[in-house]
Amino acid sequence: MALLAPAISGEVGLRLLLAPLSSNVVIRTASCAVGIGLPVYSTFRAIEKKDEKEKERMLLYWAAYGSFSIVEVFADKLLSSVPLYYHVKFAILVWLQFPTSGGSKHVYRRYLRPYFLKHQAKIDRFLNILSKELNKFVSSHEDEVRFIENMAIRGASTASYIVNGLDQPGQPEEEGNLIEGSSSTATEEGGVSGSET
Numbered sequence: 380m381a382l383l384a385p386a387i388s389g390e391v392g393l394r395l396l397l398a399p400l401s402s403n404v405v406i407r408t409a410s411c412a413v414g415i416g417l418p419v420y421s422t423f424r425a426i427e428k429k430d431e432k433e434k435e436r437m438l439l440y441w442a443a444y445g446s447f448s449i450v451e452v453f454a455d456k457l458l459s460s461v462p463l464y465y466h467v468k469f470a471i472l473v474w475l476q477f478p479t480s481g482g483s484k485h486v487y488r489r490y491l492r493p494y495f496l497k498h499q500a501k502i503d504r505f506l507n508i509l510s511k512e513l514n515k516f517v518s519s520h521e522d523e524v525r526f527i528e529n530m531a532i533r534g535a536s537t538a539s540y541i542v543n544g545l546d547q548p549g550q551p552e553e554e555g556n557l558i559e560g561s562s563s564t565a566t567e568e569g570g571v572s573g574s575e576t
Contacts, residue, residue: 406465414444414472419475436478442491443475443483 418440426432451458451468458464474482495502516522 385416394552403465406415406469410469411471413469418444418476439483439487440475443486444472445472446486446491464494 418437421433422437422441424430425437471482474480475486476483
């Protein structure tokens with residue numbers, strides 16, 4: 380019975396993945412895992428191993444994936460109504476990733492590179508204008524940007540404390556007040572060093 384369980388669960392998983400109409404949630408989740416999760420880890424490994432060939436392969440993948448995602452954003456309503464669209468998307472994502480198929484290299488060389496070489500000057504002009512306008516916007520709303528930045532930092536700090544379990548009962552009081560205590564500790568250290576001189 381123990382040997383039969385993995386075979387049954389594998390068969391059920393494969394049936395759910397390949398079921399044509401009833402499993403859009405499953406195939407969409409699988410597409411996300413294969414299209415984003417696995418490549419993120421592969422990119423991490425390529426960077427850490429300092430493998431230039433693998434880095435190039437992953438850059439080509441991300442260029443192809445990004446282009447695919449841009450098209451999908453604008454055509455999502457139309458494409459999602461096409462039968463088996465998510466199954467085809469899953470197959471395309473697998474094809475783009477595998478080094479033996481060279482899918483992402485093919486997409487880059489055949490479509491992306493010629494397009495960007497042809498329109499590079501226009502795209503660069505547009506990005507320069509966009510960058511200048513974004514800088515103007517950020518500088519004119521500096522206080523709001525600082526407020527949002529501080530809120531994000533506080534939220535991240537709070538989440539870190541919750542994840543690390545520092546807010547549980549029985550923890551020493553000093554550990555629970557690390558957010559507030561960090562600025563006073565720096566002041567106290569400054570006062571100590573100032574009084575020693």
